[in-house]
Amino acid sequence: xSRKEIIKxxxxxxxxxxxxxxxxxxxxxxxxxxEGEFVTIMGTSGSGKSTLLNILGCLDTPTSGEYxxxxxxxxxxxxxxxxxxxxxxxxxxxxxxxxxxxxTAIENVELPLLYNSTVDAKxxxxxxxxxxxxxxxxxxxxxxxxxxxxGQQQRVAIxxxxxxxxxxxxxxEATGNLDTRTSFSILTLxxxxxxxxxxxxxxxxxxxxxxxSSRNIVLRDGKIISDTYNDNPLSAREAYEKLPKEND
Amino acid sequence: xxxxxxxxxxxxxxNNNKLRCFLTMLGxxxxxxxxxxxxAIGQGSKISIKEQIxxxxxxxxxIHPGNMQRGGVxxxxxxxxxxxxxxxxxxxxxxxxxxxxxxxxSSGQMVNGNNNYPTQIQGITxxxxxxxxxxxxxxxxxxxxxxxxxxxxxxxxxxxxxNLFPNGEDPVGRVxxxxxxxxxxxxxxxxxxxxxxxxxxxxxxxxxxxTVMKRILAIDYIQGIFASxxxxxxxxxxIEGITDLLxxxxxxxxxxxxDFEIRSQQELSQMMNSTSDMMTVLLACIAGIxxxxxxxxxxxxxxxxxxxxxxxIGLRMSIGARGIDILSQFLIEAVIISVSGGIIxxxxxxxxAWIVNIMAHWPVYIQIWSVLLSFAVCTxxxxxFGWYPAxxxxxxxxxxxxxxx
Numbered sequence: 001x002s003r004k005e006i007i008k009x010x011x012x013x014x015x016x017x018x019x020x021x022x023x024x025x026x027x028x029x030x031x032x033x034x035e036g037e038f039v040t041i042m043g044t045s046g047s048g049k050s051t052l053l054n055i056l057g058c059l060d061t062p063t064s065g066e067y068x069x070x071x072x073x074x075x076x077x078x079x080x081x082x083x084x085x086x087x088x089x090x091x092x093x094x095x096x097x098x099x100x101x102x103x104t105a106i107e108n109v110e111l112p113l114l115y116n117s118t119v120d121a122k123x124x125x126x127x128x129x130x131x132x133x134x135x136x137x138x139x140x141x142x143x144x145x146x147x148x149x150x151g152q153q154q155r156v157a158i159x160x161x162x163x164x165x166x167x168x169x170x171x172x173e174a175t176g177n178l179d180t181r182t183s184f185s186i187l188t189l190x191x192x193x194x195x196x197x198x199x200x201x202x203x204x205x206x207x208x209x210x211x212x213s214s215r216n217i218v219l220r221d222g223k224i225i226s227d228t229y230n231d232n233p234l235s236a237r238e239a240y241e242k243l244p245k246e247n248d
Numbered sequence: 249x250x251x252x253x254x255x256x257x258x259x260x261x262x263n264n265n266k267l268r269c270f271l272t273m274l275g276x277x278x279x280x281x282x283x284x285x286x287x288a289i290g291q292g293s294k295i296s297i298k299e300q301i302x303x304x305x306x307x308x309x310x311i312h313p314g315n316m317q318r319g320g321v322x323x324x325x326x327x328x329x330x331x332x333x334x335x336x337x338x339x340x341x342x343x344x345x346x347x348x349x350x351x352x353x354s355s356g357q358m359v360n361g362n363n364n365y366p367t368q369i370q371g372i373t374x375x376x377x378x379x380x381x382x383x384x385x386x387x388x389x390x391x392x393x394x395x396x397x398x399x400x401x402x403x404x405x406x407x408x409x410x411n412l413f414p415n416g417e418d419p420v421g422r423v424x425x426x427x428x429x430x431x432x433x434x435x436x437x438x439x440x441x442x443x444x445x446x447x448x449x450x451x452x453x454x455x456x457x458x459t460v461m462k463r464i465l466a467i468d469y470i471q472g473i474f475a476s477x478x479x480x481x482x483x484x485x486x487i488e489g490i491t492d493l494l495x496x497x498x499x500x501x502x503x504x505x506x507d508f509e510i511r512s513q514q515e516l517s518q519m520m521n522s523t524s525d526m527m528t529v530l531l532a533c534i535a536g537i538x539x540x541x542x543x544x545x546x547x548x549x550x551x552x553x554x555x556x557x558x559x560x561i562g563l564r565m566s567i568g569a570r571g572i573d574i575l576s577q578f579l580i581e582a583v584i585i586s587v588s589g590g591i592i593x594x595x596x597x598x599x600x601a602w603i604v605n606i607m608a609h610w611p612v613y614i615q616i617w618s619v620l621l622s623f624a625v626c627t628x629x630x631x632x633f634g635w636y637p638a639x640x641x642x643x644x645x646x647x648x649x650x651x652x653x
Contacts, residue, residue, distance in 0.1 A: 059566060059647050080570045087568020098563045102264045112567045114257055117250040
C-alpha cells in the first residue's frame with residue numbers, strides 16, 4: 001500500500017543555547033506520518049514535544065536533520081516561504097484558542113484566507129461558512145469571540161484551521177483548557193475529520209487521549225521511546241454520551 | 249498579497265479596538281492642535297506688538313531743509329527753500345517708500361463763531377494719515393482733487409473740535425476760519441491722545457498742502473517731507489535711496505554737504521527689530537517644545553499599542569502572515585490613524601485659535617507653515633513609531649510572539 005507521506009522527519013535535532021548551556025530539546029527524532037493518520041504525540045513537560053510541534057508547524061527549524069512536509073523539504077525554505085506553507089498546508093489549533101478578540105466567528109475563520117491572495121472575497125466567505133458549519137457553528141457566524149464559551153471558541157479555532165483545506169491539522173493541547181465534557185465533544189470533532197481522511201497531529205501531555213487516536217508517539221528527553229498503532233481507537237462520541245449531562 | 253486584503257485587515261483591526269484607536273489618534277490630534285494654536289497666538293501677539301510699535305511711527309522718515317537745523321545762524325530764506333514740490337513728486341516713485349507727503353505749516357487762530365483757538369495748520373496729502381497713523385473718525389479725508397484745486401477744506405483734531413464746538417455740534421460741513429480764510433470742515437480725526445513727549449497729538453488741523461502753500465502762506469516751496477518706509481527693517485536703505493534722489497535732484501557736487509536733513513525714529517525701529525527677533529525666538533521655542541511633547545506622546549502610545557498586540561501578531565504569523573504582511577498592516581493602521589488624527593488636529597487647532605480670538609479677544613494669526621509643520625511632524629512621528637515596533641514585531645519569532653504575555 002503506497003499511502004502519501006505527509007510528514008517525514010529524519011534524525012531531527014534541535015538545540016537551544018540558554019546562557020552558557022546547550023539544551024538539547026530534540027536528540028534525533030525520526031518518523032513518518034501518512035495521509036489520514038490521527039497521531040497523538042505525548043510526553044511530559046521538557047520532553048521536547050513543544051519543540052517538535054513548532055518544527056512540524058514550520059514555526060521553527062531544526063538544528064540538523066530532515067523535515068519533508070507533503071513532499072517538500074522545509075529546511076531549504078526561507079522565512080516567507082515557511083509562512084506561505086503555514087498558510088496553505090497547515091491548520092493550527094492552540095490550547096488557548098488564540099482568536100482575535102471582539103471579532104465575529106466568521107471573520108476569525110476568514111483570517112487565513114485573507115493572507116491568501118488566490119482566494120477572492122466571495123469564495124472566502126463561502127469557505128468560512130462551510131468550515132463553521134462543519135464544526136456545528138453554522139448558527140453563530142456573527143457571534144463575537146468574547147461572547148462565546150470555551151468550547152465554542154475552540155470550534156471556531158478548528159474551523160479556522162480547516163478553512164484553508166490543509167494537508168495537516170496540528171493541535172497543541174487543544175482540549176487542555178476545556179472541561180471533560182467539552183473536551184470529548186472537541187475530540188469527537190477531530191475523530192470525525194479523521195474518519196473523513198484528514199491527517200491530524202495532536203500534541204498533548206494527557207495519556208488518556210492516546211486511546212482515541214490511531215497512533216501514539218511518546219517522547220522523553222528529546223527521543224521517541226514508543227511509537228504504537230492503535231487499530232481500534234475508542235469512540236469519543238460514546239465517551240461523551242456516557243458522561244452525565246449537566247446536572248445543575 | 250493583495251493590498252485590498254491588507255487594507256481590510258487593517259481596517260478590521262482598527263475597528264476592533266476603537267478605544268485604543270481613538271486614544272492613539274487623540275495623541276496626534278492634541279499634538280497638532282496645540283502647536284497650531286500656540287503658534288497662532290504667538291504669531292498674533294508678535295504682529296500686534298509690531299503694529300503697536302509701528303503706530304508710534306517706527307518707520308517714519310522726516311526730511312527738512314538743511315539750514316533750518318543750524319540754529320539762528322545763516323537762516324536766510326533762500327537756504328530754507330531747498331525742498332520743492334517736485335522733490336516730493338519724485339519721491340513717490342522711489343522703491344521702499346510706502347507713503348509720502350509734503351508738509352507746510354502755519355500757526356494762527358482758528359475761529360468758529362465766537363469760539364476761537366490758537367493752533368497750527370498742516371498742509372499735507374491724505375497719505376500723511378498713513379505715515380502718522382491718524383484715522384478719520386467722522387466725515388472723510390479731503391481728496392486728491394481738493395489738493396489739485398487747493399480747495400478750502402480742512403480736517404480737525406479732537407482738541408480743536410472741542411474748543412471750536414464746545415456744545416457738541418457736528419463740525420462736519422461747517423465753515424471755520426483760519427486767519428480769516430474760510431475752510432469747510434470735511435472730517436474729524438480719531439483721538440490719539442498725547443505722545444511720549446507729552447505733546448497733544450489731537451491739537452492739529454489738516455488741510456491740502458496746496459491750500460496752505462497758495463492761500464495761507466503764499467510760498468512756492470515746501471517746508472518738509474514726511475515719508476514712511478514699507479518695512480521697518482528697510483528704513484536705512486530707504487533713507488539712502490531718498491538721499492541719493494535728493495542729491496541728484498539738487499545737483500549737489502560729490503563733496504558738497506546735503507542741503508537737507510533726513511531723520512528717522514532709529515530708536516523705535518531698533519526696539520521694533522529686537523522685539524520682533526525675540527518674539528521669533530520665543531515662537532520657535534514654543535513650536536519646538538509643543539512638537540517635542542506631542543511627538544513623544546505619539547511615540548509612546550504607538551509603541552505601546554503595537555507591543556500589546558504581540559500575541560495577535562504571533563497568531564497572524566502562525567496562520568501564514570509573512571513579516572511584510574504584518575508590517576504593511578501596522579503601517580496602514582499607523583498611516584490611517586496619523587493622517588486622520590493630523591487632519592482632525594488641524595481643524596481643531598484652527599477652531600481653538602478662532603475661539604481664543606472670539607472669547608479672549610487675543611490677536612491670533614494662523615500661518616500656513618505652522619499648520620504644515622505640525623501636521624508633517626506629528627504624522628511622520630506617528631507613522632514612524634507605528635512602523636518601528638511593527639518592524640520589530642514582524643521580525644519576531646512567531647513562537648515567542650504567540651506565547652508573549
